[in-house]
Amino acid sequence: MRPSPLRCIALSFGFVLAAAAAFADDGSPVAAKLRPFVEDGRIAGAVTLVATPETVLDVQAVGWADVAAKTPMTTDAVFWIASQSKPITGAALMILVDEGKVDVDAPVAKYIPEFAEVRVGEGPSAVAPKCPVLVRDVLTHTSGLPFKSPMEAPTLDLFPLADRVRSYAKLPLSFEPGTKFQYSNAGINTAGRIIEVASGQPYEAFLAERLFKPLGMADATFRPSGDRLARVAKSYRPGEHGLEETPIDQLKYPLDAPDREPMPAGGLFATADDVRRFYQMLANDGVFEGRRILSEAAVRAMTADQSGEARANYGFGIGSNGDVFTHGGAYGTNSAYDRKRRLITVFLGQHQGWAKGGEAAIPAFEEAARKTFGPIAAQGKDAEQPTVGISNAPKP
Numbered sequence: 001m002r003p004s005p006l007r008c009i010a011l012s013f014g015f016v017l018a019a020a021a022a023f024a025d026d027g028s029p030v031a032a033k034l035r036p037f038v039e040d041g042r043i044a045g046a047v048t049l050v051a052t053p054e055t056v057l058d059v060q061a062v063g064w065a066d067v068a069a070k071t072p073m074t075t076d077a078v079f080w081i082a083s084q085s086k087p088i089t090g091a092a093l094m095i096l097v098d099e100g101k102v103d104v105d106a107p108v109a110k111y112i113p114e115f116a117e118v119r120v121g122e123g124p125s126a127v128a129p130k131c132p133v134l135v136r137d138v139l140t141h142t143s144g145l146p147f148k149s150p151m152e153a154p155t156l157d158l159f160p161l162a163d164r165v166r167s168y169a170k171l172p173l174s175f176e177p178g179t180k181f182q183y184s185n186a187g188i189n190t191a192g193r194i195i196e197v198a199s200g201q202p203y204e205a206f207l208a209e210r211l212f213k214p215l216g217m218a219d220a221t222f223r224p225s226g227d228r229l230a231r232v233a234k235s236y237r238p239g240e241h242g243l244e245e246t247p248i249d250q251l252k253y254p255l256d257a258p259d260r261e262p263m264p265a266g267g268l269f270a271t272a273d274d275v276r277r278f279y280q281m282l283a284n285d286g287v288f289e290g291r292r293i294l295s296e297a298a299v300r301a302m303t304a305d306q307s308g309e310a311r312a313n314y315g316f317g318i319g320s321n322g323d324v325f326t327h328g329g330a331y332g333t334n335s336a337y338d339r340k341r342r343l344i345t346v347f348l349g350q351h352q353g354w355a356k357g358g359e360a361a362i363p364a365f366e367e368a369a370r371k372t373f374g375p376i377a378a379q380g381k382d383a384e385q386p387t388v389g390i391s392n393a394p395k396p
Contacts, residue, residue: 090317
């Protein structure tokens with residue numbers, strides 16, 4: 001026999017009280033899972049966030065933002081989110097799809113004429129592809145473009161986006177477009193250039209106006225400066241005597257240099273709250289706090305597997321297996337939305353390679369998040385409760 005609605009509400013509230021008591025008595029279950037990784041030197045620190053499409057359930061900061069200075073990690077720490085920039089570029093392009101300014105099934109050459117000259121193979125055996133590179137191909141890593149071009153060295157942020165994309169068009173494709181999957185920053189950067197051409201705005205300005213401002217992504221930026229720069233967590237790599245501080249080797253320093261160029265495939269810095277806002281918009285089929293950013297059709301297309309015969313479980317700038325859409329970043333960041341569980345998870349660290357199994361911190365966090373907050377999230381929006389736990393919050 002089904003319990004009465006009042007009893008369901010009582011059970012729901014009782015669960016939240018029990019969870020809150022666990023935080024009060026024993027600390028956060030999420031933080032408890034991650035502290036051993038800090039204590040034995042596998043990670044320096046991390047910020048984690050758990051939310052539903054409607055509500056933030058938990059935010060934690062563990063470990064150190066700066067190990068040498070013993071600066072504790074705080075929940076407003078800024079991280080290089082690297083390839084987590086790709087879903088944001090995908091969403092920005094889908095805004096233009098909604099407006100009829102971009103067609104994902106059109107050849108890239110419609111927007112960037114140089115792509116009419118691309119070839120498959122090298123030297124005398126190079127031939128025109130049987131089918132042109134389509135917009136969907138550059139969004140799904142099925143274009144045949146390489147990871148980057150020779151001009152993107154020693155770092156990826158040296159030249160204007162238009163120049164970089166022109167250089168991609170001169171490179172041989174590794175395979176016929178649409179037939180295989182090959183992870184390609186060049187492809188997503190090309191999508192960023194299409195945004196510029198179709199919108200008539202610089203890529204960076206389009207993101208700021210059409211995504212960051214309406215979503216309230218207050219710290220999302222390609223060039224952290226001032227207070228944001230002061231909050232950037234130090235990056236680390238495994239060393240002979242433990243974790244060693246290291247610069248982000250894919251970026252030019254100083255990070256606030258005005259001549260650093262935006263990188264659609266992986267240039268963004270952001271906080272956990274910035275990432276949460278973006279995922280809540282997608283989880284709500286394009287709506288954030290009552291404001292429509294994307295159409296429901298655009299979100300559904302973006303977060304479905306669009307890789308065709310490559311069968312790579314990848315949508316338009318984001319990984320997707322149907323139930324979960326997700327993306328990670330090179331230096332230890334990851335975010336996901338589980339549709340069945342109604343659970344958003346965000347993990348932000350800053351590591352160039354992992355020490356002694358530090359990579360297990362991400363699945364350990366996700367397991368703790370599912371176990372602790374899955375029952376709350378599954379109850380649906382009508383049973384949402386206020387935030388259960390926040391630790392290491394920044395001082396006002």
